[in-house]
Amino acid sequence: MRSLPRRLVAEGLGTAFLLAVVIGSGIMGERLSGGNVAMALLANSLATGGGLVVLILIFGPVSGAHFNPAVTLAAATQCALPWREVLPYIGVQVLGAFVGVAAAHLMFGEPLFFASLKVRTSGAQWWSEFVATFGLLMVVWGCVRQQITAVPYAVAAYIMSAYWFTASTSFANPAVTIHALPAIRLPGSVLSMWPRLSWRSCLVQQQQRSFFAGCFLCPILTLMFSGYY
DSSP states (O other): OOOHHHHHHHHHHHHHHHHHHHHHHHHHHHHHTTTOHHHHHHHHHHHHHHHHHHHHHHHHHHHOOOOSHHHHHHHHHTTSSOGGGHHHHHHHHHHHHHHHHHHHHHHTTOOSOOOOOOOOOOHHHHHHHHHHHHHHHHHHHHHHHTTOSOHHHHHHHHHHHHHHHOTTOOOOOHHHHHHTTTOOOOSSSOBOOSSOOBTTOOOHHHHHHHHHIIIIIHHHHHHHHGGGO
8 A cells, every 4th residue: 555645645636636627627618618508518527527537547546536525434434444544635635626726717817716606505405415425435336346447437427427417516525515615616607516616606505515415424325335235
């Protein structure tokens, strides 16, 4: 196993690049789509899926390529990661999310921070976040349990589909929603996914929902149902 500092650097760097891919492709897609939100979302989902495959292939052998506190907690419940390393992993994931957002905004000449104005909260949003995060963990651990080597492709395929089938647009990653506490957002109307930022809706209500559903409920249920994989 790699040393902890090396794994933390890989985890933070991978999370930063993933956020840069998600947000950068969202901005580019919106600028080139001529107001067609569906086309912008399609471009965003394709870029995110491709980026995920590459990043998981590169950083997976080093840190496990979690890029997500929910995945890290689930790994700890499955004894795939020592509990003493959970907080350092989550810490670098959150830091990497900040760096990735800042990098994407700088590349496109956007201010680093925006004041968000729209509140999105309902039972449907809670349920959507739970389904999205549980589905992600199911894919990850299903592949691991069955020794399927194509984990990067399976995860990317799930994320690309979840862009479209979840009402909450599937934040599914507490590292993203936590870093939105100062209400970082992107301009425009497209919503992005795992790890996901919504362009006009990063408020505490969404952060609390995604963090609770992703960080606590889903890893617990993953442990409960792991015997069925």
